Amino acid sequence: MTAFLQVLADAASQGSLYALSALGIGLIFGIMRLVNFAHGEFIMIGAYMLMLSAAPYVPLAILATLAAVILLALLTERIAFRPVRRANPTTLLVTSFAVSFFLQYLFVLIEGARPKGFDFLSSLAEPFVIGEVRVPKLNIVTIGITLVLLAALAFFLKRTHFGIQMRAAALNFRMARLLGVKANRIIAVAFAMSGVLAAVVSVLYVAARGELSPVMGLQLALVGFVSTVIGGMGSLLGAVVGGFLVGALTVALQASLPLELRPFREAFVFAIVIVVLLARPRGLFRGREARERV
Amino acid sequence: MNETIVTGALEAERISVRFGGLRALEDIALGLARGELLGLIGPNGAGKSTLINVLSGFQAPVDGTIRLDGRSITGLEPHQISRAGVARTFQAVRLFQGLSVIENVAAGLVLRRSSRHAAMKRAREILDWMGLGPKAELIAGTLPYGDERRIGIARALAAEPRYLLLDEPAAGSNEDEIGALTETIARIRTEFGCGVLVVEHNMGLIMSLCERIQVIDGGRTIAIGTPAEVQRDPAVRRAYLGEDED
Missing domain, CATH: 1.10.8 (Helicase, Ruva Protein; domain 3)
Structure with a gap:
């Protein structure tokens, strides 16, 4: 029982990071049918920003990271994605790869390809003991922040005027536009929101791993993408659930695989993902909106 | 600057639309005044939906101009035309x-x-x-x-909107619903003061609702007039002959 609770706590925190990454990708996909692989680089650059600004005062560094990643997301949209907005999804996808690799190698150039150690908020690694379950404080912080962000996003989408517009745009962009929803503004807001999600992942990831590298975003973007696919492209709830599922799967395999197979954990994760998609090719919660695009 | 200023009308002039070799609309004109209820009818394939698409910016005409209250809106995007005061509905409601x-x-x-x-x-x-x-x-x-x-x-x-274009609003409705719809559309005109263009196959609705009806066939206008005039028109009778309209 204790072991199970332990795994559950780890799965929830790992799943939180994946869910936030998936949400950042799912949000943009919902509105403009763009799978933004550069989302991983948003996270990576956030991590470098955090390292560069961490010295004097941590809260300020977190704010700086948020600001920098939001700005980066907005600039990426403006410079790279807006010119090809009306192109077909393949062009959008290739553009996102181009942006992703550009940013990745830009940072290889500036910061070098090697991972850098960065001791950030390591006091949060101390465990918080509940009965016999030992949960690092950071995991609790991660889960808490994720829940708050999810609640805030749900409130925004359900209860604000802008949220209704954004949902309408995700369901049928052209019709929403016809009704007066301002395309540039709604897409910019979606990118800013994905920037916030990416920056939060930057902070939580660096605090958990204590290191960063130019390629660190790849894994997160890939898992985020896979999570949105499992959840059903176009469904934000699906993206979140998909993220938590992949996180849970990763942690469960980590705990249950024989020691000599553990280095191949990701192979097992993705093999199971393939099986899930064979059984449900459209994902677990396929968004209604993905069905028809006028 | 030498544009004719006609206040309060959505006007299309000399509109032609071709799909490949097919002439969907050929030199057609349509005028919808503020506060007017205009019916647009014609056999299947006459070009009714194409004309609505042209008026709302979904279909660019190869020739012709569209003016909104005297200002040219030819070539504008659908959302720009919508913002300028022309709203529409769709056959597939969306x-x-x-x-x-x-x-x-x-x-x-x-x-x-x-x-x-x-x-x-x-x-x-x-x-x-x-x-x-x-x-x-x-x-x-x-x-x-x-x-x-x-x-x-x-x-x-x-x-x-100042002008509302309804594309087959009664399709798939039963008789009771059509009665209620007829009343609603009449009230839209009086309460919102907008010009309403109704494309519809249901002749009962069109005849009881509209003071003016434009009949098109093969992409051209074959008659314009009151319901009574249109019903008497030989060209209209020919166009509809043999067609089982309800």
Whole structure:
């Protein structure tokens, strides 16, 4: 029982990071049918920003990271994605790869390809003991922040005027536009929101791993993408659930695989993902909106 | 600067549309005045929907001009024409399927209402006005066809258009619904003061509703007049002969 609770706590925190990454990708996909692989680089650059600004005062560094990643997301949209907005999804996808690799190698150039150690908020690694379950404080912080962000996003989408517009745009962009929803503004807001999600992942990831590298975003973007696919492209709830599922799967395999197979954990994760998609090719919660695009 | 200023009309002149070799519209004109109820009828394939698409910017004509209250709107994008005051509905209604009925209407209020509260209040008023109040909280995708069409009209009205183009609003409705719809469209004209263009196959609705009817066939206008005039017109009779219209 204790072991199970332990795994559950780890799965929830790992799943939180994946869910936030998936949400950042799912949000943009919902509105403009763009799978933004550069989302991983948003996270990576956030991590470098955090390292560069961490010295004097941590809260300020977190704010700086948020600001920098939001700005980066907005600039990426403006410079790279807006010119090809009306192109077909393949062009959008290739553009996102181009942006992703550009940013990745830009940072290889500036910061070098090697991972850098960065001791950030390591006091949060101390465990918080509940009965016999030992949960690092950071995991609790991660889960808490994720829940708050999810609640805030749900409130925004359900209860604000802008949220209704954004949902309408995700369901049928052209019709929403016809009704007066301002395309540039709604897409910019979606990118800013994905920037916030990416920056939060930057902070939580660096605090958990204590290191960063130019390629660190790849894994997160890939898992985020896979999570949105499992959840059903176009469904934000699906993206979140998909993220938590992949996180849970990763942690469960980590705990249950024989020691000599553990280095191949990701192979097992993705093999199971393939099986899930064979059984449900459209994902677990396929968004209604993905069905028809006028 | 030498544009003719005609206040209060949506006008199309010398409009031609071709799809490959097919002449969908050939040198056709249409004028819809503010406060007017104009019916647009014709056999299947006559070009009615194409004409609505041209008026709302969904189809660029190869030739001709469209003017809105004297200002040329030829070549504008659909959302720009919508913003300028021309709203339309679609044969396939295209509601936002996952949103509630009231959210569907509120989504169309973004230009006029700044806050969610104001938008929802206005959306509620429009739904109540159309007798859809009790269905406001239902999810749009779950409703019968006739309701969806009326929600489509409510959503178009939310933009407070000066001209409203209705593409087959009665399709899929039963006799009772058509009666209620006829009354609603008549009230839209009086209460919103907009010009309403109705494309419809249901002759009962068109004849009882519109003071003026334009009949097109093969992409050309074959008659314009009052319901009585149009019904007597030999060209119209020829166009419809043998067609089983209800």
